[in-house]
Amino acid sequence: MTNPWTDRAAPSLDDFEQIAAAAFSALPSEFRELAGNVPCAVADFPDEETIREMELESEFDILGLFRGVGLPQGGAMPFTGQMPNQVWLYRRPILDYWAESEAGETLGEIITHVLVHEIGHHFGFSDEDMEAIEAAAERE
Template sequence: MGILRDEAPGRAEMEMMARQALGRLPPQFREHLGDVVVRVEEFPTREQLASVGLDDRWDLSGLYEGVPLSERSIWSPSEMPPIVTLFRQPLIREWRETGVRFGDLVTHVVVHEIGHHFGFTDETMHLLEDGEEF
């Protein structure tokens, strides 16, 4: 799904795109996403930026916050559900600068952040995106 107009999508439209991206994941992944919350915010907070070692609020387009499935234990259940947050303004800027279809950009960020839910590292996700075996 791509935005074909010059006007930026609103939060509700971005949330819909994110949910559609999740719905296109293979079933073996979708069945483990029941407790994941997806939300859209305008910008990351200072705390969110600090958690990934960034200072500039324009540099973060998405964030996974939670305990990856690979680190969960029945002996220490997580109190809060995992959250994938998309940051609207940084995504809009990237869309305008790159010309990538907006829906494709949202899908890329959602899939990347969901990868963290499954315990994938950034390096592993890049290998998967490039079609390489690891």
């Protein structure tokens, strides 16, 4: 019997971008329309500045990050010199979380969760709001 995992490699950054794009397109249309101008980037790990700012003990301590000023804090239009809002997904910490998860979540479910959570910070959504968005994505 052949093991289906023996010839597989971990998803690449490009694979992650494709999974994130598919996760985003499966979200409710109202949410996608609101988030349409917030770009999503994928990196293996957070950069040194993020590790320092977030006071992380390890580069594996964060799965994703919303960087910018959320809409409730006046972030609809960038101030002069302000970088645009952006969502980051961190491939290696997400893969590590997936590998250690005992909940049986798929990689796509985890990426969707992190994506919704980070975009939700842009809008100032509560955890309950974000859970409702994820539930709607699962139904679609």
